[in-house]
Amino acid sequence: MCLSIPAKVEEIKGNEAIVNLSGNKLKIALDLLDEVNIGEYVLVHAGYAIQKIDEHEAEETLRLIRMLEEEEK
């Protein structure tokens, strides 16, 4: 139920956006976020973007994981 899916914003019209969800285009609402830009990734839940995905933090998490991997080698 709380499943939310990352999707890329392709078009924005006022309060709505078209996102690309693994190849499928979907209309979602942007009421819950300020300032969303085309090209950004958002987390989609129940037809609404609930948060932007922070690319920098995603990289940071992957870096931490890689560090633990290195420690294991």
Place this chain on the structure above:
Amino acid sequence: MKYVTEFRNSEAIKSLSAYLHKISNKEITIMEVCGSHTMSVHRFGIHDLLPEHIHLISGPGCPVCVTSIDFMDKAIALARLPNTIITTFGDLIKVPGSTSSLEKERANGADIRIVFSINEALEMAERYPDKEIVFLAIGFETTTPPTAAGVLRAHSSGIKNFSILSAHKIMPPPMQALIEEGIPIDGFLAPGHVSTITGIEMYRFIPEKFRKGVVVSGFEPTDILQSVIMLVQQFEKQEPNVEIQYRRVVKPEGNIKAMQMIEEVFEVTSANWRGLGNLPNSALQLKKRYAHFDAEKKFQISLDAPHEPKGCICGLILKGLRTPPQCTLFGKLCTPDNPVGACMVSSEGACNVFYRYKK
């Protein structure tokens, strides 16, 4: 897909698992509170990647599962009203009420439609001005903001033939109830998408008052393993804290705009939870200003006393006290096609997940 595949890298999964084996010494029980986590844990075989002394147990974070039977009875009674369209997320269709289900009502001619978003229900209200559209609003803090935004949209466009039946719930009270009941839990893997909205401060009382750790986790296998590592580190050092593993989405303060919308539309009330009983300040109802969108106030429905399905131990499973195979009906009389209890219906319900992944 970006942000998914990187976090499913099998080499990384193996090394995280090995690292965990190295650092973890003590017996520890971690509750994965959220149904989506239960699903990931089984789907990615996380149990097999953990040392034997790390126990992961499922919790009360499946919204369909904890929704009390009288909510379903109300939804079914509304579905029987003339000229009414019930709109719902697919998960609720098969959930048994005391004597029927929405699926059965639909077979008997009720107009029940599965929607993906509250906005589809609003579009229907505009398309069918002579009908009453009722939206079944369930879910935790993740799902509440879309409902709040939908109600605000209905309000500003002056839609009259639309209402919601709200069973929105709040996450921390059941966690507190489980600790106070003495369920042996050493740390919580906390729901990532709830904190996306709420932030993390609402969990502060858990380490401060109860000395247990909380890590807000993502849903990919490396996310879950990394979160377990963080909980084990807190536990071994005896330094319980609230931490975020799922940093690419969760900010410490959450989504302030979404929280403000919840605050505008809803107020806190008590609610019955399956398995946990009545919990104060654990649910949300529409504020007076928006009460004309409250289906319970708008329509007169009378209900018989609810009764739970015989033999179903869903309540104990939601508290982490039993596992699905310990239910005598599991896989025999109760299957996803023919569910006896709510925990078998939702794709995030522990019984459904166990059945599908045969664990």
